[in-house]
Amino acid sequence: MNNLELWQSVLAQMQFHISRANFATWFQNTEIASRDNEKIIISVPNAFSKEWLSNKYNKPILKILREIDESIKDLDFVIKPQQTKSEQAKTIEENEKAEETQLRFDEFKINKDTNLNPRYTFENFVVGSFNELAHAAALAVADNPGLTYNPLFVYGGTGLGKTHLIQAIGNKICEDSKKKKVKYISSEKLVSSIVTAIRTNSMEAFKASLAPIDVLILDDIQFIAGKIKSQEEFFHVFNSLYEKNKQIVLSSDRPPNAIAELEDRLKSRFEGGMIADVSLPDYETRLVILKTKLQEKNADLPEEVLDYIAANVKKNVRELEGALNKLLIYSKINQSLDLETVKKLLKGFVFSPFDVANYKKIIETVAKFYNLEEKNLFDPTRRKEIVKPRQIAMFLLRRELKYSFPAIARKFGGKDHTTAIYAYKKILQENEENNKLTEEINLIKQRIYSG
Numbered sequence: 001m002n003n004l005e006l007w008q009s010v011l012a013q014m015q016f017h018i019s020r021a022n023f024a025t026w027f028q029n030t031e032i033a034s035r036d037n038e039k040i041i042i043s044v045p046n047a048f049s050k051e052w053l054s055n056k057y058n059k060p061i062l063k064i065l066r067e068i069d070e071s072i073k074d075l076d077f078v079i080k081p082q083q084t085k086s087e088q089a090k091t092i093e094e095n096e097k098a099e100e101t102q103l104r105f106d107e108f109k110i111n112k113d114t115n116l117n118p119r120y121t122f123e124n125f126v127v128g129s130f131n132e133l134a135h136a137a138a139l140a141v142a143d144n145p146g147l148t149y150n151p152l153f154v155y156g157g158t159g160l161g162k163t164h165l166i167q168a169i170g171n172k173i174c175e176d177s178k179k180k181k182v183k184y185i186s187s188e189k190l191v192s193s194i195v196t197a198i199r200t201n202s203m204e205a206f207k208a209s210l211a212p213i214d215v216l217i218l219d220d221i222q223f224i225a226g227k228i229k230s231q232e233e234f235f236h237v238f239n240s241l242y243e244k245n246k247q248i249v250l251s252s253d254r255p256p257n258a259i260a261e262l263e264d265r266l267k268s269r270f271e272g273g274m275i276a277d278v279s280l281p282d283y284e285t286r287l288v289i290l291k292t293k294l295q296e297k298n299a300d301l302p303e304e305v306l307d308y309i310a311a312n313v314k315k316n317v318r319e320l321e322g323a324l325n326k327l328l329i330y331s332k333i334n335q336s337l338d339l340e341t342v343k344k345l346l347k348g349f350v351f352s353p354f355d356v357a358n359y360k361k362i363i364e365t366v367a368k369f370y371n372l373e374e375k376n377l378f379d380p381t382r383r384k385e386i387v388k389p390r391q392i393a394m395f396l397l398r399r400e401l402k403y404s405f406p407a408i409a410r411k412f413g414g415k416d417h418t419t420a421i422y423a424y425k426k427i428l429q430e431n432e433e434n435n436k437l438t439e440e441i442n443l444i445k446q447r448i449y450s451g
């Protein structure tokens with residue numbers, strides 16, 4: 001493995017540990033400058049990057065390097081200023097050659113106008129019962145933007161393909177018609193743009209910049225919860241696009257009615273089109289996803305290895321892809337890959353419900369889901385907004401962890417255990433009758449198991 005391949009392998013793994021934005025910011029234009037056996041020198045474009053990488057990412061980078069090559073003991077960074085244009089031209093050909101052999105880093109190829117990542121297409125999106133409604137709705141929207149479902153609202157747990165799917169809509173529309181203006185914006189970015197616009201008195205200019213858009217894709221809209229000013233401004237942006245039949249696509253970690261602190265008028269706007277969820281793929285679909293990813297990467301792994309991954313990495317699709325990448329990198333250096341090694345390499349990915357769901361996790365997740373502090377769940381109060389989450393926490397302790405009723409009662413401040421039985425039965429029954437509650441419990445469970 002040469003330095004280029006080695007660094008590509010590090011990048012391939014780093015991108016699963018940090019957000020896309022951070023990855024693009026800190027790892028673009030980095031490479032291995034030199035290596036003297038035990039020490040790797042990484043070149044970075046400027047002093048700022050050097051400081052960040054050495055303070056924040058030194059450890060994880062070294063860890064990944066050592067997993068690939070144990071003889072590496074140390075790491076250092078040097079600044080290598082960017083090349084001038086003409087120097088760049090000279091090396092384009094070299095780079096293109098290198099690119100054919102290296103793993104592709106499309107995070108760096110994000111379209112500057114649309115913010116879309118060309119990697120996310122319908123062609124490489126695997127469909128199964130866990131996402132077929134969302135997929136069908138997305139295709140319909142891509143074929144007839146503004147005319148079928150408006151808005152389209154896709155929700156589900158992390159790593160389940162929301163970003164991939166909603167960007168695929170954008171990519172397809174751009175491909176079908178060069179004239180259509182598509183814009184993908186993360187909700188974090190949207191909120192920060194609105195906040196800046198308010199502060200600098202340039203709200204009108206901000207709105208004007210969005211006016212020509214035909215398709216607005218907003219990722220992780222739950223982020224706008226509790227941000228009153230941003231919601232107000234966004235409401236107007238939404239309306240003016242909607243009235244002109246412009247397509248709006250939204251994603252979120254939960255359905256609109258479960259987003260706390262979201263203005264009612266926005267909630268009803270979000271509910272006015274099509275709402276579709278993505279959930280967890282089953283074993284067969286996980287296998288198909290693995291094979292699709294292998295094909296995309298032009299790589300191969302033995303059937304029994306794929307079977308092991310599909311059977312054991314269940315958390316979400318992102319993890320599935322991470323596990324696959326890790327094995328591919330390993331097999332590139334070591335050729336053969338036996339099952340024992342696979343098990344060792346995938347230790348961190350393999351999922352056991354009892355490792356993940358524990359008392360602390362359930363309390364933490366339920367509290368967070370309902371925007372409460374953990375201690376609120378134990379408040380001796382009959383307030384509805386506390387009683388329901390508390391009963392759900394009790395229900396989940398029983399259901400997921402098989403806690404006894406007296407044990408649950410003890411956890412909740414020595415309450416009589418009939419209170420715990422009552423809570424369990426009540427939620428069990430309501431769960432059957434009330435779709436909204438079922439949905440909330442499913443989302444809470446998804447979070448418990450995917451975090």
Ligand code: ADP
Nearest residue numbers: 124125126157158159160161162163164317318
């Ligand atoms: P989310 O936005 O729901 O957190 P992403 O869209 O970022 O999830 O998906 C995480 C990773 O898993 C991405 O690399 C994506 O390409 C991949 N992925 C998710 N769902 C699918 C799918 N159905 N088919 C193929 N790849 C998928």
Ligand code: MG
Nearest residue numbers: 162163164219
């Ligand atoms: Mg996403």
